[in-house]
Amino acid sequence: MLICFxxxxxxxxxKSIRSRTAKGKSIWFEVCIIVGYLCGLAGKFISGNVTYVAAFYILDIAMVxxxxxLTMRNKRLDRAAEQEETV
Incomplete structure (x- = not known):
């Protein structure tokens, strides 16, 4: 399950690059995911059990x-599009 995630x-x-919209996305959700990965990575270092899994944490943090x-960029694009519609 975690591998699929x-x-x-x-x-x-x-999808974020192609759609150019942030509809259906949550910045706070992505921040929570990053914090979770950082906690997992910190746990590896604190326990002294740094294995290849740490590389996956770093890769996942980079991707998220x-x-x-991209979500923040798309939110800015959404706001600009809304302003154009109101003019």
Whole structure:
């Protein structure tokens, strides 16, 4: 299950790039996911059990952060489109 969740991020990134809209996305959800991955990574370092899994945490953090940046960009594009519609 977690593997599927981690593998879904490249698809989310591609969707964010193509759609150019943030409808149906939550910035706070993505922030919570990043915090969760950071806690998992910190747990690996605190326990001294740093294995190859740490690389997956870092990769997932990078992908979610990329999607977060795209979501913020798309929210800005949505606001601009709404302003054009009202003019």
């Amino acid at each position: 981690g593998l879904s991020w490249p698809f989310n990134i591609a 952060t990329t999607d977060l940046v």
